[in-house]
Amino acid sequence: MHLKKFLVASSLLIAGVAIPSTVIAQNRGTPGKFDFYVLALSWSPDYCAKKNDPQQCKQGKKLGFVLHGLWPQYQKGYPSNCSTEKLPPSVKQQFPNLFPSDKLYNHEWEKHGTCTGKTPLEYLALSKQYKESVTIPTTYNRPSQPFRTTIKDLKSAFVSNNSQFTVDGIAPSCSGSGRFLQEVLICYSKDAKPSPCSAEILRRSQKSCGQANFWVRNVR
Numbered sequence: 104m105h106l107k108k109f110l111v112a113s114s115l116l117i118a119g120v121a122i123p124s125t126v127i128a129q130n131r132g133t134p135g136k137f138d139f140y141v142l143a144l145s146w147s148p149d150y151c152a153k154k155n156d157p158q159q160c161k162q163g164k165k166l167g168f169v170l171h172g173l174w175p176q177y178q179k180g181y182p183s184n185c186s187t188e189k190l191p192p193s194v195k196q197q198f199p200n201l202f203p204s205d206k207l208y209n210h211e212w213e214k215h216g217t218c219t220g221k222t223p224l225e226y227l228a229l230s231k232q233y234k235e236s237v238t239i240p241t242t243y244n245r246p247s248q249p250f251r252t253t254i255k256d257l258k259s260a261f262v263s264n265n266s267q268f269t270v271d272g273i274a275p276s277c278s279g280s281g282r283f284l285q286e287v288l289i290c291y292s293k294d295a296k297p298s299p300c301s302a303e304i305l306r307r308s309q310k311s312c313g314q315a316n317f318w319v320r321n322v323r
Contacts, residue, residue: 104204110241113293119124123176126244132181132185134185134217134218134220135187135218135219135221136182136220136276136312137176137181137218137219138175138176138293138300139175139176139290139291139292139293139300139301140174140175140233140291140292140293141173141176141289141300141304142170142174142237142288142290142304143170143171143172143173143174143286144169144170144234144286144288144289145168145170145286146167146170146319146320146323147159147160147166147167147169147203148166148167148286148319148320149278149284149320150285151323152283152320153278158204158205159203159204160221163323165245165322166198166203166313166322167243167244167246167322168203168243169202169243170201170203170207170230170234171207171290172207172211172214172215172218172245173211173215173226173230173233173305174299175215176304177217177301178260178301179303180303181218181307182218183214183225184213184217185218186215186217187217188223189212190208190209190213192288194224194226194227195208195209196255196293197227198227199233201227201230201234202272206284208227209231211282212227216235217304222226223276224231225234229295232295233291236266237265239262239264240260240263240264241245242260243260243281245322246319246322247321247322249318249320249321250315250318250319251316251317251318252283252284252317252319253315253316253317254281254308254312256274257284257287258273258275261273261289263286265297267297269299271298271299272289272290272297272298273287273289273290274287274288274289274304274305274307274308275288275308275312276288276291276307276308276311277311277313277314280314281311281312281313281314282318283316283317283318283319283320284317284319285311285316286299288308291303
């Protein structure tokens with residue numbers, strides 16, 4: 104076997120188990136080498152309907168959209184775990200309540216932040232900047248009762264409240280086989296300007312929220 108072919112074949116085996124090349128590509132990212140950002144805002148009532156997380160889901164917290172993370176993306180796939188650098192506790196302390204639970208700080212930095220090419224301080228500062236730049240539509244501001252919506256109406260609500268957004272730059276995802284709003288992804292260029300999401304993300308969004316409409320759970 105030629106050396107080049109041997110190296111390719113070997114790269115697809117880890118501990119004797121065949122690994123899809125797309126997965127390996129995602130875990131071989133180079134910090135700073137990616138195409139665009141995704142700001143992931145999770146709908147906390149959906150998470151709390153399925154998880155027993157006292158920090159995020161304590162009765163009376165009434166959290167709506169919360170920061171899941173700021174993710175570097177390729178047009179297809181994404182880089183992850185690009186270095187072993189840790190998030191210093193002193194940096195984390197400078198951004199209280201940025202994430203809905205303590206465990207997300209380290210997880211998001213290690214999986215996604217290390218691929219941005221930024222320092223931990225810069226990554227959390229950028230995450231805060233992106234999160235605070237989004238105006239949440241009134242309908243989604245701590246609703247006391249559940250309501251139904253559609254992909255089209257959700258996107259229109261965000262565009263109406265954020266004039267710089269476009270419908271192709273917003274991609275909701277749903278849980279329960281498309282029955283409940285789970286998350287909203289908002290796409291940005293590397294220079295912090297709202298931009299269209301990749302075809303892959305938009306396609307996945309349509310599949311995830313594929314029913315005619317879906318429920319938005321109320322806060323608690």
